[in-house]
Amino acid sequence: MMISTRGRYALRVMVDLAEHTGEGFVPLKEIAERQEISEKYLESIIAILSRNQYLIGMRGKGGGYKLARAPEEYTIGSILQETEGNLAPVACLSGNQNECSRKGTCRTLPMWEKLDTLVHDFFEGITLKDLIQQQEPQK
Numbered sequence: 001m002m003i004s005t006r007g008r009y010a011l012r013v014m015v016d017l018a019e020h021t022g023e024g025f026v027p028l029k030e031i032a033e034r035q036e037i038s039e040k041y042l043e044s045i046i047a048i049l050s051r052n053q054y055l056i057g058m059r060g061k062g063g064g065y066k067l068a069r070a071p072e073e074y075t076i077g078s079i080l081q082e083t084e085g086n087l088a089p090v091a092c093l094s095g096n097q098n099e100c101s102r103k104g105t106c107r108t109l110p111m112w113e114k115l116d117t118l119v120h121d122f123f124e125g126i127t128l129k130d131l132i133q134q135q136e137p138q139k
Helices: 005-019 028-035 039-051 076-084 109-124 128-133
Strands: 055-058 064-067
Touching: 005 028, 005 039, 005 064, 005 076, 005 128, 028 039, 028 064, 039 055, 039 076, 076 109, 076 128
Parallel strands: none
Antiparallel strands: 055 064
């Protein structure tokens, strides 16, 4: 499993906004500067998060973005799900309609299912609040 740039940047944006909760709407330009992400690319990520009601946006003077809910109400798993789609380690667990013909006899399927559960539970067990309460990363 490899998390894409879009997924990683979405997490950075959400953490940034979580750190600035209570400050009102945060301009896109400020987020882009702090996170060292181009505004153009950030717009596409913000669009996904806004469309799925993770963020509230306001245009004009004093506008920008803020979290739609409290930081503890967002799991890392849910954010990654919105930006990455399925995080399944193999195609047969991705939830698509193309079920594997070997599903009934596959000796490796239980292992992949266990990994899928571990990944899901790991990311669902971490909230934005957890991330902002950690110590600052060392540079």
